[in-house]
Amino acid sequence: MAVTFQNLTRANEIGANSYYLGFEKNGLLLDAGVHPKIEGALSKPVLERIQHKDVHALLLSHCHLDHVGALPIAAHQHPEMEILMTMPSHHLIDRILHNSVNIMVKQREELNLVEYPFFTHSEVDRLAGRYTPVPFRRPVPLDWRSGDHTAVSFYEAGHIQGAAGILVEHDGKKIFYTGDVNFRDQKITRHARFPEEPVDVLIAETTRGGKEVSPDWSWENEQRRLGAAIREVFERGGSVLIPIFALGKTQEMLFMVWEMMQEGVIPRQNVSIGGLGSTFTSIHDQLASQSPRLHPEFKFRQELEIDVLEYEKARDIPIGAGRLMLISAGMMTPQTSSYILGARMLHHPLHGIFFVGYCDPDSPAAQILRTPPMGEVRLDPQGPLLQRKCRVEHFDFSSHCNRDEMIGYMKIARPKTVFLVHGDLNALRWFEEKLKGELPDARVIIPEPGREYEI
Numbered sequence: 001m002a003v004t005f006q007n008l009t010r011a012n013e014i015g016a017n018s019y020y021l022g023f024e025k026n027g028l029l030l031d032a033g034v035h036p037k038i039e040g041a042l043s044k045p046v047l048e049r050i051q052h053k054d055v056h057a058l059l060l061s062h063c064h065l066d067h068v069g070a071l072p073i074a075a076h077q078h079p080e081m082e083i084l085m086t087m088p089s090h091h092l093i094d095r096i097l098h099n100s101v102n103i104m105v106k107q108r109e110e111l112n113l114v115e116y117p118f119f120t121h122s123e124v125d126r127l128a129g130r131y132t133p134v135p136f137r138r139p140v141p142l143d144w145r146s147g148d149h150t151a152v153s154f155y156e157a158g159h160i161q162g163a164a165g166i167l168v169e170h171d172g173k174k175i176f177y178t179g180d181v182n183f184r185d186q187k188i189t190r191h192a193r194f195p196e197e198p199v200d201v202l203i204a205e206t207t208r209g210g211k212e213v214s215p216d217w218s219w220e221n222e223q224r225r226l227g228a229a230i231r232e233v234f235e236r237g238g239s240v241l242i243p244i245f246a247l248g249k250t251q252e253m254l255f256m257v258w259e260m261m262q263e264g265v266i267p268r269q270n271v272s273i274g275g276l277g278s279t280f281t282s283i284h285d286q287l288a289s290q291s292p293r294l295h296p297e298f299k300f301r302q303e304l305e306i307d308v309l310e311y312e313k314a315r316d317i318p319i320g321a322g323r324l325m326l327i328s329a330g331m332m333t334p335q336t337s338s339y340i341l342g343a344r345m346l347h348h349p350l351h352g353i354f355f356v357g358y359c360d361p362d363s364p365a366a367q368i369l370r371t372p373p374m375g376e377v378r379l380d381p382q383g384p385l386l387q388r389k390c391r392v393e394h395f396d397f398s399s400h401c402n403r404d405e406m407i408g409y410m411k412i413a414r415p416k417t418v419f420l421v422h423g424d425l426n427a428l429r430w431f432e433e434k435l436k437g438e439l440p441d442a443r444v445i446i447p448e449p450g451r452e453y454e455i
């Protein structure tokens with residue numbers, strides 16, 4: 001029986017994620033995200049491609065916006081569609097989508113984007129009744145109207161709380177979607193535990209395909225470097241801003257900061273985080289013993305003095321000496337707290353701005369990183385020219401696996417067909433080339449957007 005795969009994104013890149021698996025009488029949607037770097041209509045995947053197809057269920061890998069941000073649009077388009085996700089994702093999704101409405105409403109005004117918001121708060125509220133949380137590693141049979149035998153299982157993907165790789169078993173065929181994956185332990189997120197039996201089809205993320213694996217890179221080494229940098233700034237009387245993603249990286253970094261305090265690398269003190277980061281930190285505490293993670297007994301609110309810095313305060317809060325701020329957005333996108341604070345701190349030689357995650361080359365974060373000490377930078381076209389006098393560093397705390405680890409997993413899964421997704425062109429090409437040697441019999445495909453591939 002023919003099964004088809006269709007890439008619903010607009011380009012082969014690190015952008016929105018959404019893929020369609022078509023079966024004879026029905027289909028499944030894998031994620032429905034928005035492009036993190038694009039505003040407006042072009043940030044959406046092309047869901048119109050499946051408008052007239054049956055979609056039995058949407059299977060959500062995790063709650064980052066590039067995987068979940070267009071979910072309400074897909075749900076509106078397919079009112080019968082079930083929506084399956086892991087239990088931690090079920091606790092996170094509401095806050096993510098409501099926050100997304102808030103951002104779109106703000107951008108509608110500021111950027112004059114009349115198509116925003118794509119959905120409203122009440123639509124998000126109404127969706128809640130359609131979510132089905134599913135346990136990890138237990139096959140869930142899908143009740144096809146057609147009577148086909150299909151089951152889906154969610155496997156821990158290690159990337160952030162609740163993240164999953166998704167196995168679809170259909171008439172004896174195994175199709176596995178990695179979502180975003182990390183095969184190593186982070187600070188509190190436990191490593192991925194993917195199926196170890198061979199699969200027929202693998203849909204694999206390739207985020208780090210363009211990045212050579214350095215033998216001396218590790219979170220531990222980066223943590224030592226970061227600890228020394230924070231300490232240096234504090235000792236000369238400055239404050240530290242760490243622009244950061246609210247979900248995932250904020251909690252990993254908070255744990256790291258706690259360890260630094262325990263070890264005496266930095267003094268015991270308050271840590272400021274953003275409002276959304278605070279919400280997700282509370283959810284981490286709430287689910288500590290129920291979701292797959294390390295240190296389930298550790299509660300952020302008990303172990304750390306956390307204060308919340310709301311967006312409205314970012315403009316005039318005194319920065320002074322010795323403040324440690326873990327504030328979103330991670331790439332210092334304009335109109336976020338980290339952007340406002342960063343612009344205030346950049347021209348003060350005592351302070352430090354430390355980036356800890358991926359920085360898109362066009363983002364304000366990358367622009368600051370490219371600016372030499374005492375050089376000038378304009379963070380957005382309407383903004384003033386700023387001089388970079390503070391200390392700026394980039395640390396690599398990726399929550400994705402490196403490319404060699406992904407190849408290692410591919411050799412365990414031994415797929416007959418591999419679809420390479422969620423990577424920039426050079427990353428995709430690296431995997432394509434590498435797999436010629438590592439899996440010579442596999443059909444390796446960089447799926448052209450919109451094209452249907454029979455599998």
Ligand SMILES: [Zn+2]
Pocket residue numbers: 062064159180
């Ligand atoms: Zn992600």
